[in-house]
Structure formats: structure tokens, C-alpha cells
Amino acid sequence: MLLSNDGEIIKSEFYVVNEDDALPGRGQEAQSVSKRIVSFKTLLNATEVSATAVWLDVDDKVEAAAPYLPRLEVIALNFPTFNDGRGYSSANILRSRYAFAGEIRAIGDVRVDQLEQMLRCGFDTFELADGQVIELAIRLLKGFPFSYQKTSDRMPLFHQRSAD
Amino acid sequence: MYIYDAYDQKMVDERVAQYRDQTNRYLAGKLDEDEFKQLRLRNGLYIQRLAPMLRIAIPYGILSSVQLRKLAHLARYYDRGYGHFTTRQNIQFNWPKLEEVPDILEELASVQMHAIQTSGNCIRNVTSDQYAGAARDEIADSRPWAELIRQWSTFHPEFNWLPRKFKIAVTGAAQDRAAVQVHDIGVRIVRQESAGKDEKLIFDILAGGGLGRTPVLGPVIKQGLEEQHLLTYLEAILRVYNRYGRRDNLYKARIKILVRAMTPEVFAAEVATEWANLKDGRGTLTKAEIERVKGCFTLPAYESLEDIVVLQRAKDDAGFSAWRKQNIKPHRMPGYSIVNLALKATAVAPGDVTDEQMDLIADLADKYSCSEVRVTHEQNLTLADVRQKDLHDLWQALTAADLASPNLGLLTDMICCPGGDYCSLANAKSIPVAEAIQRQFDDLNLLHDLGELSINISGCMNACGHHHVGNIGILGVDKKGAEYYQVSIGGSGREDAALAQILGPSFAQNDIPRIIQTLVAVYLERREAGERFIDTFRRIGIEPYKTAVYA
Numbered sequence: 001m002l003l004s005n006d007g008e009i010i011k012s013e014f015y016v017v018n019e020d021d022a023l024p025g026r027g028q029e030a031q032s033v034s035k036r037i038v039s040f041k042t043l044l045n046a047t048e049v050s051a052t053a054v055w056l057d058v059d060d061k062v063e064a065a066a067p068y069l070p071r072l073e074v075i076a077l078n079f080p081t082f083n084d085g086r087g088y089s090s091a092n093i094l095r096s097r098y099a100f101a102g103e104i105r106a107i108g109d110v111r112v113d114q115l116e117q118m119l120r121c122g123f124d125t126f127e128l129a130d131g132q133v134i135e136l137a138i139r140l141l142k143g144f145p146f147s148y149q150k151t152s153d154r155m156p157l158f159h160q161r162s163a164d
Numbered sequence: 165m166y167i168y169d170a171y172d173q174k175m176v177d178e179r180v181a182q183y184r185d186q187t188n189r190y191l192a193g194k195l196d197e198d199e200f201k202q203l204r205l206r207n208g209l210y211i212q213r214l215a216p217m218l219r220i221a222i223p224y225g226i227l228s229s230v231q232l233r234k235l236a237h238l239a240r241y242y243d244r245g246y247g248h249f250t251t252r253q254n255i256q257f258n259w260p261k262l263e264e265v266p267d268i269l270e271e272l273a274s275v276q277m278h279a280i281q282t283s284g285n286c287i288r289n290v291t292s293d294q295y296a297g298a299a300r301d302e303i304a305d306s307r308p309w310a311e312l313i314r315q316w317s318t319f320h321p322e323f324n325w326l327p328r329k330f331k332i333a334v335t336g337a338a339q340d341r342a343a344v345q346v347h348d349i350g351v352r353i354v355r356q357e358s359a360g361k362d363e364k365l366i367f368d369i370l371a372g373g374g375l376g377r378t379p380v381l382g383p384v385i386k387q388g389l390e391e392q393h394l395l396t397y398l399e400a401i402l403r404v405y406n407r408y409g410r411r412d413n414l415y416k417a418r419i420k421i422l423v424r425a426m427t428p429e430v431f432a433a434e435v436a437t438e439w440a441n442l443k444d445g446r447g448t449l450t451k452a453e454i455e456r457v458k459g460c461f462t463l464p465a466y467e468s469l470e471d472i473v474v475l476q477r478a479k480d481d482a483g484f485s486a487w488r489k490q491n492i493k494p495h496r497m498p499g500y501s502i503v504n505l506a507l508k509a510t511a512v513a514p515g516d517v518t519d520e521q522m523d524l525i526a527d528l529a530d531k532y533s534c535s536e537v538r539v540t541h542e543q544n545l546t547l548a549d550v551r552q553k554d555l556h557d558l559w560q561a562l563t564a565a566d567l568a569s570p571n572l573g574l575l576t577d578m579i580c581c582p583g584g585d586y587c588s589l590a591n592a593k594s595i596p597v598a599e600a601i602q603r604q605f606d607d608l609n610l611l612h613d614l615g616e617l618s619i620n621i622s623g624c625m626n627a628c629g630h631h632h633v634g635n636i637g638i639l640g641v642d643k644k645g646a647e648y649y650q651v652s653i654g655g656s657g658r659e660d661a662a663l664a665q666i667l668g669p670s671f672a673q674n675d676i677p678r679i680i681q682t683l684v685a686v687y688l689e690r691r692e693a694g695e696r697f698i699d700t701f702r703r704i705g706i707e708p709y710k711t712a713v714y715a
Contacts, residue, residue, distance in 0.1 A: 082202075088321060088406070117324055120321035121322055155446055158453035
């Protein structure tokens with residue numbers, strides 16, 4: 001089930017397919033090559049020249065995706081476990097350094113108590129881990145009403161303070 | 165001190181509600197053990213050997229008397245009547261109930277306190293100089309910068325799941341009382357520059373220092389950083405660490421390992437590249453915000469006083485003189501002194517304070533020191549703004565409460581972790597070792613003759629007692645199931661920071677007082693005029709000590 005950053009349950013044309021080197025689980029039947037979210041390795045190997053969606057694992061260097069960004073519609077960032085925080089930096093770099101305007105999707109071990117942090121780092125959509133409760137996800141998504149620091153979607157609180 | 169505005173208050177209140185919800189879900193079986201562990205750690209709650217342990221943040225060590233009374237209340241109602249001040253300027257309670265922690269956090273929030281990010285692999289409570297704002301050797305007050313870093317690091321969405329814990333310390337004085345060289349990041353205020361009427365502080369940034377299994381002094385990776393760039397530069401360091409720090413091995417996950425593996429030069433270059441994308445961006449500090457936070461740390465309304473050389477009433481009082489000589493530090497204002505309460509009475513675990521003592525200290529702070537108390541990384545308390553004419557009265561009140569040990573900075577003012585008596589990580593006990601040493605050295609004249617000498621005791625390699633930077637360090641080790649102690653010598657956590665060298669094979673617990681006695685004897689025999697313990701060691705090297713101990 002895919003959750004949007006507006007707290008809506010949405011359907012996507014794009015999905016991760018089980019390949020040899022793909023993510024465990026979550027696969028669906030491939031319908032059209034252009035709608036598959038391919039692994040970063042296959043993208044780099046140029047075996048998927050027409051792919052418009054890619055998923056990156058935590059040790060894939062997001063800088064290496066830069067040349068492909070103009071044609072990518074979806075970048076999914078995998079969380080192999082909920083306590084591996086590298087995906088947050090990848091998302092922030094995609095947004096702030098490369099101004100990537102496509103969809104950034106959280107996949108893997110995505111837990112409801114961390115959605116807010118993902119939202120703040122520029123994720124648009126969340127494919128929740130098994131066993132996560134969607135109603136809870138919607139309730140927890142927005143998190144705290146403001147942020148002390150500059151985040152992908154907010155100015156730091158000190159700007160708000162000086163405007164008061 | 166920093167006073168919360170409506171935003172800060174909202175933030176801690178919402179955090180309490182969030183954690184209450186998480187605790188309820190956990191107790192209802194709707195949140196798994198592994199995940200709840202990570203969430204509770206980020207709210208200060210450990211599960212220890214005997215019971216849970218709650219670590220409460222005291223940002224850069226500053227407490228109001230109101231806050232201290234709240235801690236006394238928590239000790240009384242949720243714990244067993246005492247708290248333990250730590251080497252990171254925090255306080256720990258050893259017996260709270262998991263179910264009651266949300267209530268404790270709510271009580272804390274009511275006095276502008278919290279336990280946010282006091283454990284877990286995230287940015288921890290920022291520490292600083294306990295004499296900030298009052299010290300005579302200060303370049304600039306470090307507290308506003310520590311507070312700005314506290315806010316920036318609180319709930320930073322990108323850095324809540326780091327490879328390992330992350331500690332930042334700030335100093336703004338000539339003498340480094342914050343041990344910045346043994347922190348993941350050290351922030352050093354080096355000078356003030358003025359261009360016209362525009363004044364600006366300049367920082368040096370250190371990264372990759374630390375104790376633990378692999379002690380390292382952090383190298384300077386950035387010199388001459390202008391104040392408005394502080395937060396974006398820290399962000400760049402954290403981002404490089406979050407991405408490239410090792411996650412495959414718990415013992416190699418701290419930033420010091422990354423800095424060492426990359427070399428400080430390459431690491432600094434990597435940070436510089438990252439910083440280029442952040443510099444002058446929207447995370448850049450504004451003049452208005454710097455001024456707002458500085459405005460919270462205005463100086464107290466000092467009276468116009470003269471320094472008092474001899475307190476007439478007290479000149480024949482030997483106990484007072486000893487305390488005054490040892491525990492009082494010079495203040496920037498004439499007629500004022502900085503007073504230290506050494507929480508190192510014999511037979512009391514170092515850093516432990518009872519609820520009654522906390523209440524009393526709060527009263528004394530109201531009466532004598534602008535209602536403010538500081539916690540030091542040596543596990544002592546400081547009253548930073550005491551009128552010299554009040555010193556004798558204050559001393560009498562402290563003496564009655566067993567809080568006037570005149571041993572600040574002396575051999576018996578030991579830094580000591582909770583050790584095997586409380587901590588599930590420990591290899592060996594540390595508190596009984598400290599007590600045995602205190603009993604061995606109960607002659608105050610000898611202690612004063614020995615002068616400045618730090619003994620730091622850790623119950624395991626995690627080095628919470630900072631044994632690597634003790635003039636004498638004691639480390640609990642496991643030797644075929646028995647508790648043994650490795651002794652090292654020559655460390656310092658100050659501006660002349662150095663890591664201690666291991667003396668040789670470890671000793672049984674009973675031998676430790678004798679070993680310390682032997683090391684001290686070498687110093688007394690070999691010292692030259694004016695030399696501290698550490699100076700003599702630096703001059704003669706480790707061999708004479710080895711020879712004496714293993715003869």
C-alpha cells in the first residue's frame with residue numbers, strides 16, 4: 001500500500017519488480033518495462049535504457065544517479081532496516097543539490113514512527129513495511145508543527161521567530 | 165539562561181505526547197521490541213542490569229533552582245531518593261518504571277526540561293564549559309552557541325539514525341573545560357573579529373575525537389569558520405558521517421574511525437565539498453537569531469564590589485581556608501567567585517546526590533548565586549556567581565549537608581562511571597574502587613601537597629569514566645571471569661589533551677590503592693619545584709613508574 005505525503009492512499013503506475021538483484025518481496029507482475037522501478041545496477045549497466053524509475057540501495061551513491069535524473073520520474077530509496085539512516089541523506093541531496101522534482105519514494109523497512117522524518121527530508125510517497133497500520137501512518141505522518149532546522153519542506157524555525 | 169518561548173514549549177510538549185503514545189502502543193503489544201527500544205533510547209530510557217535507567221538532558225550543564233527542585237521531586241517520587249550526575253552534564257535516575265516515564269517526561273516539560281536524544285545513535289546533549297559567562301579566561305560566552313546547536317540538532321530529521329552516537333562540545337575559553345578534543349565534534353571559539361561595528365566570532369572545528377575502545381584526539385578540520393556558518397558546517401560533517409560512517413561493526417562506527425580511515429585531510433575535503441552546497445543557504449544563521457539567543461544569556465545584575473583578599477571572620481578557620489583555596493575559582497567580576505561543590509564525599513558514589521541535597525543546593529543557589537546551578541563534566545556542581553562576602557556563610561551551609569569536600573581537582577575528586585554495580589555493559593565495578601582510593605588517601609594535607617591530579621575510572625571499554633584522559637586512568641577488564649583493572653598514566657582532557665599510556669599487566673581490585681600509592685610516591689620523589697603530577701610524568705616518562713609498580 002502506498003501512502004502519499006498528503007496522507008492519502010494512492011495507486012502508482014510504478015512498482016518494484018522482483019529481479020535477481022531486486023528487493024525481497026513487494027514485487028508485482030511486470031506489465032510494461034517503462035513502468036518498472038529498476039535497480040540502480042541495471043540502470044548503470046544500461047540494460048534498461050528506457051527505464052524512468054529506479055531504486056537505490058543505501059550504499060548506492062546518489063551522485064552517480066545525477067546523469068539520469070532528467071528522465072527519471074521516480075526514485076525509490078530502500079531502507080534495509082528501519083535504523084539505517086542513509087536514505088534520509090540521499091533524499092535531501094536529491095532535493096537540495098540536484099533539485100530533483102520527481103517522486104522520491106521510501107521502500108523497504110518503512111515504519112510509521114519515522115514517516116515524519118522522511119517527509120521532512122523530501123520523500124513524497126511511502127510504501128509501508130509489512131504489519132504497519134495505515135490509519136496510524138496517516139495520523140503520525142505530519143509530525144511536529146515546526147522544525148528547528150532547515151528541512152526539505154520547511155524553513156528553519158528561526159525564520160518564523162524573526163517574522164513574529 | 166535560555167528560556168523557552170512558545171515554540172520550544174510546544175516542541176517538548178508534543179514530544180511527551182508522542183512518547184506516551186509510543187509507550188502505550190508498546191505496552192499494548194502494537195510496537196515491536198526492537199523498534200520500541202530505539203524509540204525509548206531517543207527519549208533517554210535504557211533497560212539496565214537492575215532496572216530501567218532514565219537519562220535526563222541538562223543542556224550544557226545549566227540548571228535553574230526550579231529545575232533542580234523538580235529533579236529532587238522526581239528522585240523522591242519516581243526513584244529511590246537520589247540521582248547521578250554524569251560526565252556529560254546529564255543526570256540519571258536508576259529506578260524509574262517504564263510505564264511512568266511519560267509522566268516523568270511531562271513533569272520535566274513543565275520546567276523546560278527533557279530527555280530528548282540522551283541516548284541512541286543520534287546527536288546527543290551538547291556539552292560546554294561549566295564556567296561559561298563567568299570565567300576570567302573567556303574569549304566569548306559559549307552558551308548561546310551550545311543552545312543554537314541544541315536546537316539545530318533536536319529532531320534533526322536527517323540525523324536521527326546515525327551509524328552511532330554523536331557528541332558535540334563547545335568551548336569559548338583559553339582553558340578547555342569541555343574536553344573538545346575527545347568529542348565527535350569540538351567547537352572552539354578562537355577569537356572575535358570586528359569589521360566596522362560588525363562583530364563576529366570565529367570558530368575552529370575539530371572532528372573525530374573520542375574515547376571508548378579506540379581513543380583519539382580530534383584533529384582540527386576547519387579553521388576560521390565565521391559564526392553564521394556554524395550550523396551549515398556542522399550539517400555537512402554530519403551528512404558525510406551519516407553516509408560513510410561504518411554500520412557493519414558497532415565498534416568501528418564512530419566518526420573517529422571514519423576520519424582516521426579517510427585521513428583528516430580527505431575527510432575535511434569531503435566536508436568542504438558537501439558544505440559548498442549548504443553554505444549561505446537557508447540554514448545559515450541570521451543576525452536576529454544569534455542576537456535573540458545571546459539575549460537569553462545576559463549577565464546577572466552584578467553589584468559593584470571589590471575583591472576580598474582575606475575574609476576577616478574566617479581567617480582562622482582551617483576548614484574554610486582549605487575549601488576556599490581548592491574549590492573557588494576566579495570570577496570575571498571583582499568581588500565575585502565561582503564556587504564548586506565536589507560531589508565526591510568518601511563512600512558516596514561519585515556524582516550521586518540525594519533529593520534533600522538537591523533541594524538544599526537549589527535554596528543556596530537562590531540565596532547566593534542568581535538561582536542557577538551548573539553541572540560539570542567532572543561530575544561536580546558549580547555555583548557560578550557568588551559574592552565573596554557570602555563565601556563563609558555558603559561554606560557553612562554546604563558543610564552541614566556534606567557538600568563541602570575541599571578536594572576539587574585533587575586525587576580524591578575522581579571521575580567514575582556507575583560500573584558493574586548498575587550498568588549491564590560493565591566488565592567490573594568502579595564505585596568500590598573509587599571508595600577504596602578515597603579511604604587510602606584521607607589525609608587532606610597530603611592531598612593538597614599532591615595538588616592537581618585526576619583519577620578517572622571506567623568499568624569497561626566504553627570509557628564513560630573517561631579513563632584515557634585521567635592523569636591516572638583505571639579501566640575494569642574481564643580476566644577469565646574475574647574483575648581486574650588496567651592502570652594507565654599521563655592522560656589529560658584539557659587544552660593540553662593527551663591520551664594516557666598503559667602501565668602494563670592489570671591488577672586485582674585489592675591492589676589498586678597500593679598501586680596508586682606507588683605512582684604517587686614516584687611523583688613525590690621525582691617532582692621538581694612547581695611541577696604537577698602530569699608535568700613530572702611528561703618530563704621523566706613512563707619507565708620510572710613501571711619500574712616502581714612491577715618491581
